[in-house]
Amino acid sequence: MAEAHPVGFRWVMKAKERGATIIHVDPRFSRTSALADIWVPMRAGGDIAFLGGLVRHIIENNLFFRDYVVPFTNASCILREDFRDTEEGATGFFSGWNERERTYDKKTWAYHGDGGLSFPERDLTLQHPRCVFQTLRRHFVRYTPEMVEKICGISPALFHKVADALVAASGPDKTAAICYALGWTQHSKGVQIIRTASILQLLLGNIGRPGGGIMALRGHASIQGSTDIPTLYDILPGYISMPKGDGTEETLRDYLAHQTKPTGLWNNYPNYFISLLKAYYGKNATAENDFGYNWVPKITGNHSFFEYLYDMADGKMEGMFMMGQNPAVAAANSRFQRTSLSKLKWLVVREMVEIEAATFWRSDAPEIERGELKTEDIETEVFLFPAAGHAEKEGAFTQTQRMLQWRQKAVDPPGDARSEGWFMHQLALRLIAKAKQSNDTLDEPLRALDWWYPEDELGEPQMESVLAEINGWSTNPQPGADGVVFGGVDREGNSHHGPQVDGFGKLKADGSTASGCWIYSGVLGPDKINKANSRNSKNYLGHGWGFVWPADRRIIYNRASAKPTGEPWSERKKLVWWDPAQRKWDGIDVPDFVPDKSPEFRPSGNESGLDAIPGDAPFMLHEDGLGWLYVPSGLQDGPMPTHYEPLESPVKNALYSRDTNPVVNWFTRQENRFAPPGDTRFPFVLTTYRLTEHHTAGGMSRFLSHLAELQPELFAEMSPELAVELKIKNGDYISIVSLRGAIESRALVSRRMRPVHLNGKTVHQIAMPFHFGTAGPVKGGSTNDLVPISGEPNVTIMEAKALACNIVPGRLPRGPAYEEWIKKYIPQGGPPNLHPEQPPPGASPGPEAGGHGQHGKTDSR
Amino acid sequence: MIGEGIKSTNQRKHSYVQDRVEVGFFTDPSVCIGCKACEVACKEWNQVPDDGFTWSGNSYDNTGHLGASTWRHVMFLEQDRQKGNQVTGPMGLGNADSEDPFRWVFLSDVCKHCEEAGCLEACPTGSIVRTEVGSVLVQNDVCNGCGYCVVSCPFGVIDRRPEPLHDAGGAFKCTFCYDRQKSGLVPACAKVCPTESIVFGRLDDLRVRASERVKHLQQSGYSDAQLYDPTETSVRGIHAFFLILGEPEAYGLPPRPQVPTIYLKSAWMSAFATAIASIIATLLAFAFFS
Amino acid sequence: MTGNTPSEKRLEELREQAWKDGVVPGKGVDVAGGPIPHKPGYYGQAVVKPPVWTWQVPLYFFFGGIAGMSAVLASGAVLFHHVDLARAAMWIAAIAGAILSPILLIMDLGRPRLFLNMLRVFKHRSAMSMGAWILSLFGACVVPGLVALELHSHHILAGTLGQLIRIAAGLLIFGSAIFGTLLATYTGVLLGATAIPAWFLHRTLLPIHFGTAGLGSAAGLLELLGHRISALNVIGFYAAAVESALLIWLSVNKHGAADRAIHEHGTGWLIRIGEILNGPLAIVLRFFGLVPFAAIAFLLGALVSRVGWIMVGKVSGSDPEAVFASQR
Numbered sequence A: 001m002a003e004a005h006p007v008g009f010r011w012v013m014k015a016k017e018r019g020a021t022i023i024h025v026d027p028r029f030s031r032t033s034a035l036a037d038i039w040v041p042m043r044a045g046g047d048i049a050f051l052g053g054l055v056r057h058i059i060e061n062n063l064f065f066r067d068y069v070v071p072f073t074n075a076s077c078i079l080r081e082d083f084r085d086t087e088e089g090a091t092g093f094f095s096g097w098n099e100r101e102r103t104y105d106k107k108t109w110a111y112h113g114d115g116g117l118s119f120p121e122r123d124l125t126l127q128h129p130r131c132v133f134q135t136l137r138r139h140f141v142r143y144t145p146e147m148v149e150k151i152c153g154i155s156p157a158l159f160h161k162v163a164d165a166l167v168a169a170s171g172p173d174k175t176a177a178i179c180y181a182l183g184w185t186q187h188s189k190g191v192q193i194i195r196t197a198s199i200l201q202l203l204l205g206n207i208g209r210p211g212g213g214i215m216a217l218r219g220h221a222s223i224q225g226s227t228d229i230p231t232l233y234d235i236l237p238g239y240i241s242m243p244k245g246d247g248t249e250e251t252l253r254d255y256l257a258h259q260t261k262p263t264g265l266w267n268n269y270p271n272y273f274i275s276l277l278k279a280y281y282g283k284n285a286t287a288e289n290d291f292g293y294n295w296v297p298k299i300t301g302n303h304s305f306f307e308y309l310y311d312m313a314d315g316k317m318e319g320m321f322m323m324g325q326n327p328a329v330a331a332a333n334s335r336f337q338r339t340s341l342s343k344l345k346w347l348v349v350r351e352m353v354e355i356e357a358a359t360f361w362r363s364d365a366p367e368i369e370r371g372e373l374k375t376e377d378i379e380t381e382v383f384l385f386p387a388a389g390h391a392e393k394e395g396a397f398t399q400t401q402r403m404l405q406w407r408q409k410a411v412d413p414p415g416d417a418r419s420e421g422w423f424m425h426q427l428a429l430r431l432i433a434k435a436k437q438s439n440d441t442l443d444e445p446l447r448a449l450d451w452w453y454p455e456d457e458l459g460e461p462q463m464e465s466v467l468a469e470i471n472g473w474s475t476n477p478q479p480g481a482d483g484v485v486f487g488g489v490d491r492e493g494n495s496h497h498g499p500q501v502d503g504f505g506k507l508k509a510d511g512s513t514a515s516g517c518w519i520y521s522g523v524l525g526p527d528k529i530n531k532a533n534s535r536n537s538k539n540y541l542g543h544g545w546g547f548v549w550p551a552d553r554r555i556i557y558n559r560a561s562a563k564p565t566g567e568p569w570s571e572r573k574k575l576v577w578w579d580p581a582q583r584k585w586d587g588i589d590v591p592d593f594v595p596d597k598s599p600e601f602r603p604s605g606n607e608s609g610l611d612a613i614p615g616d617a618p619f620m621l622h623e624d625g626l627g628w629l630y631v632p633s634g635l636q637d638g639p640m641p642t643h644y645e646p647l648e649s650p651v652k653n654a655l656y657s658r659d660t661n662p663v664v665n666w667f668t669r670q671e672n673r674f675a676p677p678g679d680t681r682f683p684f685v686l687t688t689y690r691l692t693e694h695h696t697a698g699g700m701s702r703f704l705s706h707l708a709e710l711q712p713e714l715f716a717e718m719s720p721e722l723a724v725e726l727k728i729k730n731g732d733y734i735s736i737v738s739l740r741g742a743i744e745s746r747a748l749v750s751r752r753m754r755p756v757h758l759n760g761k762t763v764h765q766i767a768m769p770f771h772f773g774t775a776g777p778v779k780g781g782s783t784n785d786l787v788p789i790s791g792e793p794n795v796t797i798m799e800a801k802a803l804a805c806n807i808v809p810g811r812l813p814r815g816p817a818y819e820e821w822i823k824k825y826i827p828q829g830g831p832p833n834l835h836p837e838q839p840p841p842g843a844s845p846g847p848e849a850g851g852h853g854q855h856g857k858t859d860s861r
Numbered sequence B: 001m002i003g004e005g006i007k008s009t010n011q012r013k014h015s016y017v018q019d020r021v022e023v024g025f026f027t028d029p030s031v032c033i034g035c036k037a038c039e040v041a042c043k044e045w046n047q048v049p050d051d052g053f054t055w056s057g058n059s060y061d062n063t064g065h066l067g068a069s070t071w072r073h074v075m076f077l078e079q080d081r082q083k084g085n086q087v088t089g090p091m092g093l094g095n096a097d098s099e100d101p102f103r104w105v106f107l108s109d110v111c112k113h114c115e116e117a118g119c120l121e122a123c124p125t126g127s128i129v130r131t132e133v134g135s136v137l138v139q140n141d142v143c144n145g146c147g148y149c150v151v152s153c154p155f156g157v158i159d160r161r162p163e164p165l166h167d168a169g170g171a172f173k174c175t176f177c178y179d180r181q182k183s184g185l186v187p188a189c190a191k192v193c194p195t196e197s198i199v200f201g202r203l204d205d206l207r208v209r210a211s212e213r214v215k216h217l218q219q220s221g222y223s224d225a226q227l228y229d230p231t232e233t234s235v236r237g238i239h240a241f242f243l244i245l246g247e248p249e250a251y252g253l254p255p256r257p258q259v260p261t262i263y264l265k266s267a268w269m270s271a272f273a274t275a276i277a278s279i280i281a282t283l284l285a286f287a288f289f290s
Numbered sequence C: 001m002t003g004n005t006p007s008e009k010r011l012e013e014l015r016e017q018a019w020k021d022g023v024v025p026g027k028g029v030d031v032a033g034g035p036i037p038h039k040p041g042y043y044g045q046a047v048v049k050p051p052v053w054t055w056q057v058p059l060y061f062f063f064g065g066i067a068g069m070s071a072v073l074a075s076g077a078v079l080f081h082h083v084d085l086a087r088a089a090m091w092i093a094a095i096a097g098a099i100l101s102p103i104l105l106i107m108d109l110g111r112p113r114l115f116l117n118m119l120r121v122f123k124h125r126s127a128m129s130m131g132a133w134i135l136s137l138f139g140a141c142v143v144p145g146l147v148a149l150e151l152h153s154h155h156i157l158a159g160t161l162g163q164l165i166r167i168a169a170g171l172l173i174f175g176s177a178i179f180g181t182l183l184a185t186y187t188g189v190l191l192g193a194t195a196i197p198a199w200f201l202h203r204t205l206l207p208i209h210f211g212t213a214g215l216g217s218a219a220g221l222l223e224l225l226g227h228r229i230s231a232l233n234v235i236g237f238y239a240a241a242v243e244s245a246l247l248i249w250l251s252v253n254k255h256g257a258a259d260r261a262i263h264e265h266g267t268g269w270l271i272r273i274g275e276i277l278n279g280p281l282a283i284v285l286r287f288f289g290l291v292p293f294a295a296i297a298f299l300l301g302a303l304v305s306r307v308g309w310i311m312v313g314k315v316s317g318s319d320p321e322a323v324f325a326s327q328r
């Protein structure tokens, strides 16, 4: 965190100064470790085993927060008889496995009985053999400290230090927080690692309480924003699922029936979705035409970044817009990325500098240098547009804590440089104009678009007008009425919208309201104040500074900060509470609960929506209002986390006969091969990371001399032990080889890297930053040339944190000589699926991820 | 204290220059995260040129040392010692299969703004002056690049900028952001420091704060925490002083720095003696051997 | 830019070697603790900064010394009526002190166009400032002094005016002598009063060495120009004797790591050769009456040791252990 979120890390340091114990779990001793109280080195990819070990420790020694766990979580829910755990026969498979489809039939994972997810049967004594608690116990019983050592190389002594610190920091008047980022997400089981942390925090009662929780440290400045208002293929703004094209969601009715949950907050799905359609199509969206549902594109498959990369490679993709991305360096298997880009007919790149993704065809690109590609054979027409940087345009960033913060424009962009907003706006205006000329039905969605945004003198759309639409308004125009922004008129001056709505509670499914993203509703309400831009915090939660969705709630699920009966768990940790006098919820934070629902309330069993949620069930987004220790629905790879080895691993799975996550998408292809377990040609574990001094693919750092000079060259961190073994000296040039390719770097020898001892086998790990490429003042190999493309089954993220590699001392030959050299180290030809658990080409890729939707609100960037 | 926001002396506006208050830096490696923001902010604000893209292999330090084009330098020390009570994986666990201890220490080095400044004393052009806030400032437009300050700084801070860099030939070092301070702003490096490892403020306050910090650290396991502020040598103390873990030598800091002017007396004595001796010898030679 | 170990050059070799035979033995980069230091110091970085001065400075020291001490000889000469010798000496003083020295000094500046700023202030605590003033005042005496002497010796003016010229010449020559001795010796102070261990540890020796070297060089130069009088020979003996004494002192008064630059490596040799040339060797040659050779040896020695001392400064200034040792 000190490395990649240095400014945020100041708060960790403040906590430390005030007595908090900082524990850092990382294969490398990083700048974060240097400031931590306990550094726990582990073999990359072992996190589920480690966290599972902690779960077991807490359950077996009865250290969990019973008063919290029993009422607030689904520990007491009874599961079906026919559910089978991975433990039975230690196969590593749950019940419902379909080998041909390579997916699970998840029927058996559900709750027992016909209450469905909404009204599960519960045994509050947690004794029932089929209750979640007992099932969970059995699931993790083999995750002993000794097993943790076997898998992660963490000694029991160290393990207990961590366990004790964690338990000591949790309870009625204490809380512990968990922060994670790519060390957990970029794995073939990333979502399940985070799930294990959730289980841990629920057991310790650390969710929905001040100082607790699980914080995803996000990536690019507004990457949280780009999942809320997604740049993802499978969801629409506010985690609304993208309609499917497989026939199951032909009509609006089918779609809503499919998506609307009987109980819980998602029961209001229609309000949010119809309001979104009204925002898209304005007056053109009517009850008669299903509010334009037919105009919304339907997805026909996994259109994730990697899927369309393959289409690109196979020439199935004509052209591409690339804005704020540099896959030629940053995307997994960047070598394959570059060659695939060369198959495009046209490519639009909007950039501030001339990045590798715009120069893959030039002589300095490795493929050209090596003669694998010839510039004259590449037909791609590259349009490089000058982009305005973040200081040269206004708008909102949404950060890690779900907080929207408005950003003023510091200076006008230079020359022709313009913002994305401008580009999209101008493009839309032109396309709509064209569509209006044609009468092709395919152009109807364009014709129907409600493009009302006012412009500034540079032709930039006024960003606050977009924010106003996102917040939402009443659709019937009331000129002059208060609460109306931008005069309530469109570009032509025709009356367009009514007063702003005051939060998503006011959104309707009858077309009377519009909202571009329901979860943001309230950010620019009837008071016309852009709350993202407010800058005076009134309390330690920061109310009054920015706007945190939903409803400026700083800590989500905060009902859990009060006992089932409604009073705070402790004075020290009070946050929200039930005020019996007023008969309403009150507190320092905005209560995340139905304001007047008393703690005693119990549903009869036939309510719908939020009325079905008991007064002591804080997790309103779930149908049963409970915190899910066990996930009865929504995940592709199992209801409980299970340790699988990374797709490329130096060892076999010590816990199960199955090595890897069964439902992972291997993206099998010649250019994208994986080494089998314990492959002696690739004996070392490679993990990748970022440096404080650089930013991702380097467009914003390698090109700036004051940053570039701080880390001017690619290096690989390795332990002195490994260096001695390979006769490498600090500073030497070395070549790192994987089944995808080879790159050159310097060796940075340091005790910050430690060999791990797994079950008697010594495993060496090396770590490399991935910031370098062939453009700009400082150049270097792209680490991603080594990384395979793979798809975690829920969110399709690549496994970039645990691979197998080989190290060859000395420089990597450049130019054509490379071909000869590489042949010595990686086998040519043969089948593309070298890993025994990897399906042959053509086999089912596994489930369609789509986990970004209302189910697994997970994103890994 | 970290995260005080605009209440912190690192953030709030001030009038130290107008009030002629002595200011200083207290730099504390025990909270430094090695982010180098100070280095970058310094170069950005003062438009110091980059001075080469050389990878050093010395931990994460590719800057090397202070100089004409490096006025802030974050050091990265990898040592086989324990930092406080830190547990670093298998290292220093203290049990049977425990390895040698290990720690990674970051310290942001800067011109010390000496009480008795060698550079200032040495400067023949009067280019180096003492400002209202007690800092030592090089006036770039006066400096003629004689290079005498370079050999007169006991801390090897100031240096003459080589060609072909912009503004070559003159001597440069930290200005203590005198330009910023004049208009009530905090020095760029302190302003951006996320953990307040660099603390800017009144010298007297800082000295108190520092001694308390050392006490606190020593009580919480940092047995080798000490102040680096050579008040007992002829330098008579530095305005940018440091808390260090372990020995000064490890940070490339001179253990007992002296301001070179203390050598003047004896040197001039022997100069005069030589002068007189030469004259006498000459006269005698001519007197008796012509 | 980092003057670090391993140096870029060293690494280039390593890479080539690594590429050839996969293994790189030998020092320069240290695997076993990785970058964990085994010597005191920070990755071998210099603690103080070595001098930035280049070839101009030792030359300046050399000519400044000759110029200053020539003025002394000139005054001796006038006192005892060796007018031709006096004139020659004054010519040398003027050319070396009022022309060569300033040119060299200015050439060495990072910003020569600002050389006049040297006279912006008068700082007695700055040897460089004092030097600037001494050189200027020396020039201010030696040039008119030479003119006056020439006018006088060619009897261009007669009568009271002639008398006045004679007195002026006398005063100016003595003035030059006074500033001359300082010009020849302050350079020792200049190096002695710095943070460079090998220099400040020998701050008492340096002025004696530089001053006497100047005296001997001046005498030697005059002798080479044909002024073979015994007075100069005696002075030659005296200077060589003093230098020999310094050679002994230097070899006795050692400070271990702190001033090892004087005794080790190339720089050590430069110092030794210089001292031997203008110490023992000069004496021996004079003893056998080989005066011209003695003069040449001494002049060479004076030049070599000036170069030597600047190089010593560079080595010593870049040597962290020297700094630490000098402070323990």
Ligand SMILES: Nc1nc2c(c(=O)[nH]1)N[C@H]1C(S)=C(S)[C@@H](COP(=O)(O)OP(=O)(O)OC[C@H]3O[C@@H](n4cnc5c(=O)[nH]c(N)nc54)[C@H](O)[C@@H]3O)O[C@H]1N2
Residues within 6 Å of the ligand: A001, A003, A004, A005, A025, A026, A027, A028, A030, A043, A044, A045, A046, A047, A180, A181, A182, A183, A184, A217, A218, A219, A220, A687, A688, A689, A690, A691, A692, A693, A694, A695, A696, A697, A767, A801, A802, A860, A861
């Ligand atoms: N300076 C800087 N800041 C950035 C960025 C940048 O490029 N530069 N990028 C931004 C972006 S886009 C993002 S997504 C975030 C990412 O922020 P981080 O996730 O912090 O970045 P990483 O360095 O990729 O990974 C974090 C750590 O995971 C460790 N790790 C590797 N494998 C494992 C494992 O199996 N288990 C565990 N427990 N740890 C492992 C790595 O050693 C590394 O130290 O940073 C953001 N901030």
Ligand SMILES: Nc1nc2c(c(=O)[nH]1)N[C@H]1C(S)=C(S)[C@@H](COP(=O)(O)OP(=O)(O)OC[C@H]3O[C@@H](n4cnc5c(=O)[nH]c(N)nc54)[C@H](O)[C@@H]3O)O[C@H]1N2
Residues within 6 Å of the ligand: A182, A186, A219, A220, A323, A324, A325, A326, A327, A330, A331, A332, A350, A351, A352, A353, A355, A387, A388, A389, A390, A420, A688, A689, A690, A695, A696, A697, A698, A699, A700, A770, A783, A784, A787, A800, A860, A861
């Ligand atoms: N091996 C490995 N690979 C990784 C990771 C890893 O940890 N290991 N991390 C992954 C992660 S988390 C991420 S987020 C990706 C990042 O991968 P990318 O997003 O592809 O890389 P960036 O360099 O962040 O690309 C951002 C580009 O946008 C440009 N830019 C900046 N501001 C603007 C703007 O306002 N408008 C426009 N049009 N352009 C702008 C920048 O110049 C830069 O070139 O890398 C991924 N790749």
Ligand code: SF4
Residues within 6 Å of the ligand: A004, A005, A006, A007, A008, A221
């Ligand atoms: S770049 Fe921005 S987000 Fe990242 S650490 Fe710095 S301030 Fe925080």
Ligand code: SF4
Residues within 6 Å of the ligand: B031, B032, B033, B034, B035, B036, B037, B038, B039, B074, B106, B108, B192, B193, B194, B195, B196, B197, B198
């Ligand atoms: S900015 Fe502060 S924390 Fe970052 S390196 Fe500099 S001193 Fe350390």
Ligand code: SF4
Residues within 6 Å of the ligand: B111, B112, B113, B114, B116, B117, B118, B119, B120, B136, B152, B153, B154, B155, B156, B157, B158, B173
């Ligand atoms: S540290 Fe050096 S440069 Fe800075 S004031 Fe002291 S003597 Fe001058």
Ligand code: SF4
Residues within 6 Å of the ligand: B122, B123, B124, B125, B126, B127, B128, B138, B142, B143, B144, B145, B146, B147, B148, B149, B150, B170, B171
């Ligand atoms: S180099 Fe400039 S600042 Fe340094 S002493 Fe000479 S004139 Fe003064």
Ligand code: SF4
Residues within 6 Å of the ligand: B041, B042, B043, B045, B046, B071, B072, B110, B173, B174, B175, B176, B177, B187, B188, B189, B190
């Ligand atoms: S005070 Fe100013 S000049 Fe000095 S180091 Fe800090 S930023 Fe640079």
Ligand SMILES: [Mo]
Residues within 6 Å of the ligand: A218, A219, A220, A223, A860, A861
């Ligand atoms: Mo990211």
